[in-house]
Amino acid sequence: MKRSGAQVVVEALLKEGARTVFGFPGGAMIPLYDVLYETKEIKHILTRHEQGAAHAADGYARATGKVGICMATSGPGATNLVTGIATAYMDSIPIIAFTGQVPTSMIGNDAFQEANITGITYSITKHNYLVKEVNELPSILKEAFHVASTGRKGPVLVDLPKDILMGETKIPYPQEAKIRSYNPTHKGNPKQIKRAALAIDKSEKPVIYAGGGVISSEASAELIQFACRTQIPVTTTLMGLGAFPEDNQLSLGMLGMHGTRYANYAISETDLIIAVGARFDDRITGKISEFAPYAKIIHIDIDPTAISKNVRADIPIVGDAKDILSQLIPLVKKGEEREKWHAKIKEWKEKYPLKYEMGEDLKPQYVVEKIYEVTKGEAIITTEVGQNQMWAAQFYQYTNPRSFISSGGLGTMGYGFPAAIGAQVGCPDKIVFDIAGDGSFQMNIQELTTAVNYKVPVKIAILNNGYLGMVRQWQQLFYRGRYSQVDIEDSPDFVKIAEAYGAKGIRVDKTREVEPALKKALATPGPVVLDFKVSREENVYPMVPAGAALTQMIEGLA
Amino acid sequence: MKHTISVEVENRFGILARIASLFSARGFNIDSLAVGETEDPTISCITMVVPGDDQIIEQVIKQLRKLIDVIKVVDLTQQDAVERELVLVKVNAKRTDRAEIMRIVDIFRARILDVHPFSFTIETTGTEEKIKGILTLLKPFGIKKLVRTGKIALSREGKTG
Numbered sequence: 001m002k003r004s005g006a007q008v009v010v011e012a013l014l015k016e017g018a019r020t021v022f023g024f025p026g027g028a029m030i031p032l033y034d035v036l037y038e039t040k041e042i043k044h045i046l047t048r049h050e051q052g053a054a055h056a057a058d059g060y061a062r063a064t065g066k067v068g069i070c071m072a073t074s075g076p077g078a079t080n081l082v083t084g085i086a087t088a089y090m091d092s093i094p095i096i097a098f099t100g101q102v103p104t105s106m107i108g109n110d111a112f113q114e115a116n117i118t119g120i121t122y123s124i125t126k127h128n129y130l131v132k133e134v135n136e137l138p139s140i141l142k143e144a145f146h147v148a149s150t151g152r153k154g155p156v157l158v159d160l161p162k163d164i165l166m167g168e169t170k171i172p173y174p175q176e177a178k179i180r181s182y183n184p185t186h187k188g189n190p191k192q193i194k195r196a197a198l199a200i201d202k203s204e205k206p207v208i209y210a211g212g213g214v215i216s217s218e219a220s221a222e223l224i225q226f227a228c229r230t231q232i233p234v235t236t237t238l239m240g241l242g243a244f245p246e247d248n249q250l251s252l253g254m255l256g257m258h259g260t261r262y263a264n265y266a267i268s269e270t271d272l273i274i275a276v277g278a279r280f281d282d283r284i285t286g287k288i289s290e291f292a293p294y295a296k297i298i299h300i301d302i303d304p305t306a307i308s309k310n311v312r313a314d315i316p317i318v319g320d321a322k323d324i325l326s327q328l329i330p331l332v333k334k335g336e337e338r339e340k341w342h343a344k345i346k347e348w349k350e351k352y353p354l355k356y357e358m359g360e361d362l363k364p365q366y367v368v369e370k371i372y373e374v375t376k377g378e379a380i381i382t383t384e385v386g387q388n389q390m391w392a393a394q395f396y397q398y399t400n401p402r403s404f405i406s407s408g409g410l411g412t413m414g415y416g417f418p419a420a421i422g423a424q425v426g427c428p429d430k431i432v433f434d435i436a437g438d439g440s441f442q443m444n445i446q447e448l449t450t451a452v453n454y455k456v457p458v459k460i461a462i463l464n465n466g467y468l469g470m471v472r473q474w475q476q477l478f479y480r481g482r483y484s485q486v487d488i489e490d491s492p493d494f495v496k497i498a499e500a501y502g503a504k505g506i507r508v509d510k511t512r513e514v515e516p517a518l519k520k521a522l523a524t525p526g527p528v529v530l531d532f533k534v535s536r537e538e539n540v541y542p543m544v545p546a547g548a549a550l551t552q553m554i555e556g557l558a
Numbered sequence: 559m560k561h562t563i564s565v566e567v568e569n570r571f572g573i574l575a576r577i578a579s580l581f582s583a584r585g586f587n588i589d590s591l592a593v594g595e596t597e598d599p600t601i602s603c604i605t606m607v608v609p610g611d612d613q614i615i616e617q618v619i620k621q622l623r624k625l626i627d628v629i630k631v632v633d634l635t636q637q638d639a640v641e642r643e644l645v646l647v648k649v650n651a652k653r654t655d656r657a658e659i660m661r662i663v664d665i666f667r668a669r670i671l672d673v674h675p676f677s678f679t680i681e682t683t684g685t686e687e688k689i690k691g692i693l694t695l696l697k698p699f700g701i702k703k704l705v706r707t708g709k710i711a712l713s714r715e716g717k718t719g
Binding site: 130132179 | 567568571572575576579580583613616617620621623624625626627628629630
């Protein structure tokens, strides 16, 4: 059947099960928006900035496991997506970005609202396409969904020139994608898995180090089964929070720069690291030459490039975490021994718990703990980037995958709020909290309109200390207290801002007001901005200074 | 160490830009690069010479394989392969030097493509060592211009990786 390129795009969305898209129209995209106008099955959420659309699609994808869709027009619309695409790329999140483009005949002419968005995004997309022939559009769209959602997932951009959207094709939408050069490995090599099982059985002090790959491959159940069978303690990365329940006694919480002392000590003393879907990022390893000096490393990852990139793996296993853990579980012995190791970890846990001191001021950590309590640990938490992100990671206990949503790799300020909108749209029955900072929140504050208009009941908890807090902390600790360009106490009144947008605003500056305010926020149907005036110079501890070894953690300096 | 890496790719718009972008984004260097169609017109072959230690080369190969449009990557340094490069060189050729230069051209089985009262333009193909050899001998006469294609290579029959 003959249909326009724009109709083919919408057909692809419907056939791939995409019912929600986030976007912002513009000249080159009008043909597509014209088809969306009559497509009632697809809900288009109009954000107030394209970056908000990209982050919302990303938050939607992380919360639901489905492919997130965002769209923007050519030129500035497309370039405004770039930070969102890079965020998704660094954290391996499946989104598809559709961008308008000037007509094919005008490409390269510096036409109005022209930008070479495929060129700009080569290194921040898993793959991208500039459609130059309308008959190729159906197969390109099929491929785009396939590439985004398989292997190591990631963002795919499809650039759609206006004449392609308006052109016509009879080519049907394909049933499956055929790409001869793309065949991700899922099953692990049985020989390597046997070697891994032997190493695990022999190890006296093993640790599992789990990352975002466990969540992405839906392998939490297998991870829990594996850890419980072998009785091996589990530490997760920031991206892996929720992959293993933190209330399980085998949990060591998060490791790395702001990880727990006991996780970092365990990694530094272990004789065997079982890395699953994690990539030995510099925020995890600290000084690489002193990382895990006694450990043999089993590295399970779907992406061969992640293996032996930063740290050489002794037993690499390429494949899907879920498949490999399932293959591995029956091969390993049940772990009843290693009492000494467990005793040591228990000792560390008792000696070095995560802690903070209550004072006259309201403490940000306390706010996060209270959010955990009032939501019974069942909320989806998104974060901005900086101190708020670390406190959200440390003081909320994550017990379910896809319950912690944060820009881990790129560290994008302004991510958390639009991502919360996307997560809430994808999971309407969940409570969604954005744990924010006063700096980050202002980077996409315009999306309050989106939340209000679409009645998206996200709760924004601003840990407002009047500083760009993480930078201030570094300046305090490592730059002799020279606070350069971090004081933002001149920010607007967030309660009034919320009200101006039609949301509810609540200010809290006393410890005893926290719980009632949170309960009030949860009882309020729409979006709520909670402005927590917290202790101004509170620091995130423990902390491994950049470039130091994991054992050199600092704590509670004045 | 220098590695000769052969990369088969979809003969598609933008692939070279993708590879160039990968190399610049990851901080890899390229010494030379030669691109052309293969026996299958939908496939191009890129032969590149890449310097780096084993860890860098391992990453280069894995990162190349990760690109969706890349079909096959082979490190020809690891196996028996035939390698050739073509060089065009314009060399000063004074009357008194001409006989000597022509003798060198003969010995290396190179060819003179263009003759000018004061210069020769010489074509030579061969392995890296051979090209280095002839250029060393031509250098004293004064090399005016030099262009090279970059190395291309094929693994020997029966020993494909």
